[in-house]
Amino acid sequence: MILIGITGTNGAGKGAIVDFLVKQKGFIHLSVRQYLSNVLIEQKKIINRDTLFNLANSLRNKYGNDYIIRKLYEKACAENRNAVIESIRNPGEISFLKSKGNFFLIAVDADINIRYQRIVLRASETDNISFEDFVKTEQREMNQTDSDKQNILKCIEIADVKIINNGSLNELHNKIEDFLNSITNKSYKRPSWDEYFLEVLNAVSKRATCDRGRSGCVIAKNNQILVTGYVGSPIGFEHCDDVGHLMKKVIHEDGSITNHCMRTVHAEQNAICQAAKLGISIDGATLYCRMTPCRTCAMLIVNCGIKRVVCQKKYHAGKESEDIFRKANIQLDYIDDEIQQYDNQ
Numbered sequence: 001m002i003l004i005g006i007t008g009t010n011g012a013g014k015g016a017i018v019d020f021l022v023k024q025k026g027f028i029h030l031s032v033r034q035y036l037s038n039v040l041i042e043q044k045k046i047i048n049r050d051t052l053f054n055l056a057n058s059l060r061n062k063y064g065n066d067y068i069i070r071k072l073y074e075k076a077c078a079e080n081r082n083a084v085i086e087s088i089r090n091p092g093e094i095s096f097l098k099s100k101g102n103f104f105l106i107a108v109d110a111d112i113n114i115r116y117q118r119i120v121l122r123a124s125e126t127d128n129i130s131f132e133d134f135v136k137t138e139q140r141e142m143n144q145t146d147s148d149k150q151n152i153l154k155c156i157e158i159a160d161v162k163i164i165n166n167g168s169l170n171e172l173h174n175k176i177e178d179f180l181n182s183i184t185n186k187s188y189k190r191p192s193w194d195e196y197f198l199e200v201l202n203a204v205s206k207r208a209t210c211d212r213g214r215s216g217c218v219i220a221k222n223n224q225i226l227v228t229g230y231v232g233s234p235i236g237f238e239h240c241d242d243v244g245h246l247m248k249k250v251i252h253e254d255g256s257i258t259n260h261c262m263r264t265v266h267a268e269q270n271a272i273c274q275a276a277k278l279g280i281s282i283d284g285a286t287l288y289c290r291m292t293p294c295r296t297c298a299m300l301i302v303n304c305g306i307k308r309v310v311c312q313k314k315y316h317a318g319k320e321s322e323d324i325f326r327k328a329n330i331q332l333d334y335i336d337d338e339i340q341q342y343d344n345q
Contacts, residue, residue, distance in 0.1 A: 001076065001077075001080060001081065001082060001083070001102065002082045002083075002102055002104070002183070002184070003073070003076060003082070003085065003100070003102060003103045003104070004021065004027070004082075004083070004084045004085070004103075004104050004105075004106060005084075005085045005088040005093075005094065005097060005103065005104070005105040005106065006018060006084060006085065006086045006087065006088065006105075006106050006108065007087070007088040007089065007105060007106070007107050007108075007152060007155040007156060007159060008107050008108035008109055008152075008156065009108075009109050009110070009112075009115060009138065009142075009152070009156075010115060010119060010134075010137075010138060011110070011114075011115030011116065011118040011119040012109050012110045012115055013108050013110065013118075013163075013165040013172055014086055014108055015086070016165075016169060016172055017084075017106065017108060017163075017172070017176055018031075018084050018086050020172075020173050020176055021082075021084045021176070022084065024173075025082070025180070026081070026082065027081070027082045027083055027084045028076070028079055028081050028082070028083045028084070029083075029084055029086065030072040030075060030083050030084065030085045030086070031085070031086045031087065032056070032068055032069070032072070032086060032087040032088065032089070033052060033086065033087050035068060035071065035072060036052045036055050036056055036059075036068070037052070039055060039059075040052070040055060049137065056068065056089070056090075060090060060092070064092070066090075066092050066093055066095070066096035068093070069085065069088065069090075069093035069096055069097060070096060072085055073085075073096070073097065073100065085097075088105065088155055089151070089152050089155060090151060090155070091151055091154050091155060091158065094155060094158060104160045104179075104183055105155070105159040105160050105161075106159060106160065106161055106163060106176075106179065107155065107156040107159035107161070107162045107163070108162075108163045108164075108165050109156065109163075109164055109165070110164060110165045110166050111166050112135065112138075114166055116131050116134050160183075161179050163175050163176070193220075193223050194288075194310055194333075194335070197218045197220050197225070197286075197288045197310075198218075198288055198310070198312060198335065200225065200228070200288075201216045201217065201218045201288050201289070201290070201312075202216065203216075204216035204217070204218060204228045204229070204230050204267075205230055205231075205267070205290065206230075207230045207232070208230040208231045208232060208267070209230075209231070209232040209233060209239035209240055209241045209242075209264065210231050210232065210239075210240040210241070210245070210261055210263065210264045211240065211241060212240070212245065212261050213231065213290065213291075214230075214231065215230065215231045215266070215267040215289065215290040215291070216228065216229070216230045216231075216267050216289075216290060217229045217230070217267035217268045217270070217271040217287065217288065217289045217290075218271070218287075218288040219271050219272075219275065219285050219286070219287050219288070219306070220285060220286050220288065221282070221284060221285040221286065226275060226280050226282055226285060227271050227272075227274040227275045227278070227280060227282070228271055228274070229267045229268065229270030229271030229273070229274055230267050230270060231264050231265070231266055231267045232264055232265065232270065233263055233264050233265070234265060237263070239263075240261060240263050240264060245261040245263060246261060246262050246263035247259045247260065247261055247262070248260055248261075248262045258317075266293070266294065266296075266297050267289060267290070268289055268293050268297040268300070268301065269296075269297055269300060271287070272300055272301075275304075282304050282305065282306060283304065283305035283306075284305060284306075285304075285305075285306050285307070285308075286306070286307065286308040286309070286310060287301060287306050287308070287309050287310070288310045288311075289309065289310070289311055289312070290311070290312050290313065291311055291312065291313045291314060291315040291318070292311050292313075292314055292315035292318030292321050292322065292332075293309065293311075293318075293321050294315070294317075294318075294321065295320050295321055295324070297321070298321035298324040298325060299324065301325075301330065302325075302328045302330065306330065307330060307331065308331040308332075308333070309325060309330060309331070309332050309333070310333045310335065311332070311333070311334050311335065312334075312335050312336060313334070313335075313336050313338050313339065314334055314336075314337060314338065314339045315339070316339050
């Protein structure tokens with residue numbers, strides 16, 4: 001199910017987009033305005049722009065920013081068909097719909113003089129509003145910055161696409177057609193080799209037995225996996241997950257003290273041991289790991305002839321290893337500059 005939201009300025013062509021999606025593409029139409037109008041009818045109140053505006057703010061203040069859109073979303077799910085929701089005005093509504101997935105927001109705008117001429121044709125709605133009053137009303141609505149109320153300007157800013165509708169109806173239809181093609185005909189993008197091996201690493205790391213850092217390692221060459229490894233105790237020894245950590249204090253030259261779990265063999269070390277055990281040469285290979293290897297792992301990596309190290313994150317105490325790799329002319333790449341911290345317990 002595809003869900004498309006429509007936001008934009010008054011008279012820009014929101015209704016025309018809805019008509020096209022409903023009549024030409026088989027979407028069902030869910031209208032914020034219609035929902036509010038039904039409530040006003042039940043309350044026996046006049047339906048106009050001000051009463052609709054005030055009711056919407058009242059409902060959002062009372063039940064949350066996503067209240068109205070939540071009701072419409074429930075209806076779309078019940079129908080289980082592609083749906084278009086008209087007149088989205090609150091960023092909270094967009095956040096709710098984005099969280100459900102497969103939601104796209106279209107913002108539509110046009111020159112203000114063109115838009116005024118369009119709404120003049122809807123005299124019953126505007127009560128022959130003057131151009132000056134039209135501009136004032138729009139400025140009031142567009143400049144609303146209270147996060148609990150309507151904020152059309154913000155909605156337009158975060159839309160997936162902004163369409164300028166100054167031309168003919170046919171031109172508008174072509175723009176919508178192009179957008180639909182862009183969201184329904186996206187070609188599959190194969191992962192890069194680095195992305196592929198890091199995904200394998202994530203699977204390998206699930207076998208890790210120390211929850212201070214369930215790390216994994218993949219060593220590959222010529223786009224072929226040679227060996228893998230994960231952090232865990234030596235064969236036959238108790239695991240951290242079963243008996244807890246074996247913490248040791250390390251006193252550094254500057255007098256600082258850090259604590260480390262010494263029960264396990266690091267993922268990089270286990271992968272290197274696996275290669276030695278199986279008689280697999282890893283000379284010239286690339287090593288993929290969770291974070292910057294420790295100093296001991298870095299020295300082993302150098303002596304194994306590994307030429308490149310790819311880390312998902314940086315280790316907060318990894319500077320010495322970075323220096324080792326630099327001196328050994330080993331290429332070190334980080335996927336994410338986020339620094340992995342360990343508590344000192």
